[in-house]
Amino acid sequence: xxxxxxxxxxxxxxxxxxxxxxxxxxxxxxxxxxxxxxxxxxxxxxxxxxxxxxxxxxxxxxxxxxxxxxxxxxxxxxxxxxxxxxxxxxxxxxxxxxxxxxxxxxxxxxxxxxxxxxxxxxxxxxxxxxxxxxxxxxxxxxxxxxxxxxxxxxxxxxxxxxxxxxxxxxxxxxxxxxxxxxxxxxxxxxxxxxxxxxxxxxxxxxxxxxxxxxxxxxxxxxxxxxxxxxxxxxxxxxxxxxxxxxxxxxxxxxxxxxxxxxxxxxxxxxxxxxxxxxxxxxxxxxxxxxxxxxxxxxxxxxxxxxxxxxxxxxxxxxxxxxxxxxxxxxxxxxxxxxxxxxxxxxxxxxxxxxxxxxxxxxxxxxxxxxxxxxxxxxxxxxxxxxxxxxxxxxxxxxxxxxxxxxxxxxxxxxxxxxxxxxxxxxxxxxxxxxxxxxxxxxxxxxxxxxxxxxxxxxxxxxxxxxxxxxxxxxxxxxxxxxxxxxxxxxxxxxxxxxxxx
Numbered sequence: 325x326x327x328x329x330x331x332x333x334x335x336x337x338x339x340x341x342x343x344x345x346x347x348x349x350x351x352x353x354x355x356x357x358x359x360x361x362x363x364x365x366x367x368x369x370x371x372x373x374x375x376x377x378x379x380x381x382x383x384x385x386x387x388x389x390x391x392x393x394x395x396x397x398x399x400x401x402x403x404x405x406x407x408x409x410x411x412x413x414x415x416x417x418x419x420x421x422x423x424x425x426x427x428x429x430x431x432x433x434x435x436x437x438x439x440x441x442x443x444x445x446x447x448x449x450x451x452x453x454x455x456x457x458x459x460x461x462x463x464x465x466x467x468x469x470x471x472x473x474x475x476x477x478x479x480x481x482x483x484x485x486x487x488x489x490x491x492x493x494x495x496x497x498x499x500x501x502x503x504x505x506x507x508x509x510x511x512x513x514x515x516x517x518x519x520x521x522x523x524x525x526x527x528x529x530x531x532x533x534x535x536x537x538x539x540x541x542x543x544x545x546x547x548x549x550x551x552x553x554x555x556x557x558x559x560x561x562x563x564x565x566x567x568x569x570x571x572x573x574x575x576x577x578x579x580x581x582x583x584x585x586x587x588x589x590x591x592x593x594x595x596x597x598x599x600x601x602x603x604x605x606x607x608x609x610x611x612x613x614x615x616x617x618x619x620x621x622x623x624x625x626x627x628x629x630x631x632x633x634x635x636x637x638x639x640x641x642x643x644x645x646x647x648x649x650x651x652x653x654x655x656x657x658x659x660x661x662x663x664x665x666x667x668x669x670x671x672x673x674x675x676x677x678x679x680x681x682x683x684x685x686x687x688x689x690x691x692x693x694x695x696x697x698x699x700x701x702x703x704x705x706x707x708x709x710x711x712x713x714x715x716x717x718x719x720x721x722x723x724x725x726x727x728x729x730x731x732x733x734x735x736x737x738x739x740x741x742x743x744x745x746x747x748x749x750x751x752x753x754x755x756x757x758x759x760x761x762x763x764x765x766x767x768x769x770x771x772x773x774x775x776x777x778x779x780x781x782x783x784x785x786x787x788x789x790x791x792x793x794x795x796x797x798x799x800x801x802x803x804x805x806x807x808x809x810x811x812x813x814x815x816x817x818x819x820x821x822x823x824x825x
Contacts, residue, residue, distance in 0.1 A: 368583065368660060369730055372690040432580060432592060432657060432753070433554050437530035438541075439479030445472050445555035449578070449594065450658045451763075452621050454563025455511050456570075457520050457542030458556035466547045472555050476525070476543055485524035491540055492524060495565055509542055513557075518549020520556070540565055561620035568596070568765065575600040577762040578657070580753060582724050582776055600762050607773040610713035612763065617649040622763065624770055625714035626653045626749065629668065631675040632707045638668045643749055651747035655756075655770075661692075662726070662740045663750045669742040676738065679707045685735060690728075692737035698729050701736045711755075719772060725755045 432449045438458060445458050459466070459473040476482045485492050485507040487500035492507035507524040522544040529539045544556060551557065559566045560576065568576050577600035581592045613623040626643040629636050642665050645652035651665075664672065673694055677684070680696070682704055687695030696704075709726055711719040729736040739754050758776030 368728065369690075369732070372692065372728075372730075433552060434558075434594070436532075438474045438527055439476070440481040440528055441479075442528075442530050443472075443474055443478065445474050446553075447556055447558035448551055448554040448658070449560065450557050451560045452654070452656055452658065453511075453513070453557065453559040454561040454566040454569070454620055455509075455520075455542050455557065455559045456539065456565065456567050457511065457522065457544050459520075459547060460522065460543040460545060463544075463546055471553050474543075474555060476527075479527065481528045481537070482543075483526045485526060485540065495524070511542065513549060518547075518551070520544045520547045522546070536571065539567075539570055562614070562622070562765070563620050566620075571596055573597040573600075574766045575762065575764050577601075577760060579760045579775055580657070580757045582722065582757045583754075602762065602771060602773050603760060603775065604773045607760075607762075607771050608715075608717035608719075609769050609771045610715050610717040612765075612768045612770050613645055613652065614768070615645060615649060615652065622655045622770070623652045624655060624751075626711060626751075627714060628712040629664075629672055630708075630710040630712060630718070631672065632679065633710075634675075635712075636668070636671045636675055638671055642668050642747070646747070653749045653751060655761075656750050657753045657756070659750065659752045660739065660754045662752045662755045663743040663748075664740060665747050665749050666742040668749075669740065672740065673738070676707055680704055687735055687737045689733060690730060690735065690737055692728070692739065693741055695735045695737035698731070698734050698736040711751075713770075717772070719759065720774060721755065722758055722776060725757060728754070 433446050434449065435444060435446045437444050447456075447458065460476045461473055463473070484505070487498065487505055487507050489507070492498070496507060496509045498508065508522070509524060510519060510521050512519040520542060522542050524540060525543045526538045526540055528535055528537045529541075530536075542556070560568050563569065573596040575598070576594065576596045578594040579592060610624055613625060615621065615623060623645055625645075627640075628638055643651070643653050676694065680701070682696050682700050685695045685697055687693065706723050706727060709721045711721065713719065726739055727736055728739045739752070743749055758774060760773045760775050762771040762773075764771065
C-alpha cells in the first residue's frame with residue numbers, strides 16, 4: 325500500500341509539471357501591464373516654481389502660415405521638434421532631429437527592464453512623442469544624469485539598427501557610409517531646450533512578467549534637460565516607433581491617481597490592448613481628432629465648459645481644429661497645467677471669481693494667474709466644473725483637478741492658464757487625474773470614466789488571456805500569473821491523488 329502511494333505521488337509530480345508547462349505558454353500572449361510611480365506634491369511645486377517662465381514653450385505658436393498649413397515659430401508645440409543634424413557618435417552618423425512634444429520631465433514614471441539579462445530602468449510617460457529611448461551608459465556631459473542608465477555592452481540581445489534599413493530611413497532619414505553603419509538620431513523636446521542624442525537599436529523589453537523582443541528604441545549617448553531622474557522617455561504617440569504602435573495594441577489607457585490619494589487600490593496604472601476597457605457603467609465616448617501637420621499628437625473636440633452646471637456660453641468653434649492646422653485641443657500627460665484659448669479662459673476666470681467672491685492674491689511665484697490665500701479659500705465654496713466634448717460627453721471634475729494648494733506659501737491657485745498662442749488649447753495631467761482615459765487608436769475614439777467618483781475603490785483589471793497580435797519579428801513571453809501559488813496547488817493535487825489511492 326505504501327509503495328503504491330509513493331508511485332502515485334511520483335506520477336502526480338510528473339503530471340503537475342506537464343500541466344504547468346503549457347500554462348506558461350498559453351499565457352504568453354499578455355500585453356504589458358504597468359504600475360506607475362505616483363507624483364508627489366514636491367514634484368508639482370518644483371515644476372511650477374522652476375518653469376513658470378517657460379510655460380509658454382509648452383504650447384504651439386500660431387502666427388505665420390507655412391507651406392501645408394499652420395506654422396510654429398520656434399517648432400515647440402506638442403508633436404513637433406526643431407529640425408537639424410547633430411553627431412550622435414558611437415555607431416551613428418548624425419541623423420536628423422525628430423519630432424517631439426513639449427514635455428518637461430514627464431511627471432509620471434514607471435519602471436521596466438531592458439536587455440538580457442534584464443537591467444532595471446525607468447521611463448517618463450509621454451503621449452505626444454513617439455520615440456522610446458533610454459540613456460545608454462553613464463553620461464558626464466548630461467545636464468541631469470539618470471539614476472539608472474542602461475549598459476548596452478552587458479546585454480546579449482542588443483542590436484544596432486543599420487543606417488540603410490527602412491526603419492532608419494523612415495524615422496531619421498540620413499546619408500549612410502561604410503565607416504558609420506548605425507542609425508543616428510537627435511530628438512528634441514520643448515523647442516530644443518531638452519533633447520536626446522544617440523542611435524537606434526533593437527532590444528528586449530520586460531514589463532513586469534511580460535517580455536517583448538526586438539523593440540526599436542533610442543540608445544541615448546547624451547541628453548540635455550530635466551527628465552525627472554528617469555532613464556529616458558516612453559513615447560506613446562501615434563508615430564510608428566511609439567510603444568503603442570510597436571505593440572500593435574490598438575488601444576491603451578491610463579489612470580492617474582489624484583495627488584494625495586494614498587489608497588493603494590487606486591494607484592496609477594497604464595494598460596494595453598484588450599485590457600484597456602471601461603471599468604464602470606458610466607463611461608462616455610468622444611471622437612479622437614488628428615492633424616496631418618502634427619501626426620503624433622492626440623486631439624479632442626471640446627465644445628464647452630460648465631461652471632456649477634451652467635454653460636459659460638463660449639462661442640461655437642472656439643476650440644475647433646482648423647483647416648490651416650491651427651487651433652484644436654491637445655491632450656498631454658507630460659504637462660500638469662491646462663491652457664485654454666484666451667477668450668474662453670477669460671470667461672472661465674470671470675465665472676470663478678464672481679462665485680468665489682474673495683480677494684485674489686499675486687501668484688507669480690508659482691507662475692499661476694488666479695490665486696487665493698488658502699486659509700480664506702478653505703471657508704469658501706469652490707464652484708464645480710465640467711468639460712463638454714463632442715457627442716455631449718461631459719467630464720465632471722473634482723476641485724483638485726483645477727485648483728492646487730501650496731502649503732509652504734499659503735496659496736491655492738487655478739491650474740488653468742490662458743493660451744499664449746492664439747486658438748490652441750492643451751488639457752494637462754492634473755485635469756485628467758481621477759479619470760480613466762481609454763484611447764481606441766483604430767476606432768479614433770476616446771472613452772473616459774471617473775474612477776475617483778466610483779462608489780467603491782477600483783482596481784486595475786487583470787490582464788486578459790488574449791493572444792498578442794504583434795508585428796512580425798516581435799516575440800512576447802510571460803511568466804505564470806502571480807496569483808497562482810505553486811506549493812499550494814501541488815500540495816492540493818498531491819493530497820487528492822494520494823487520497824484517491
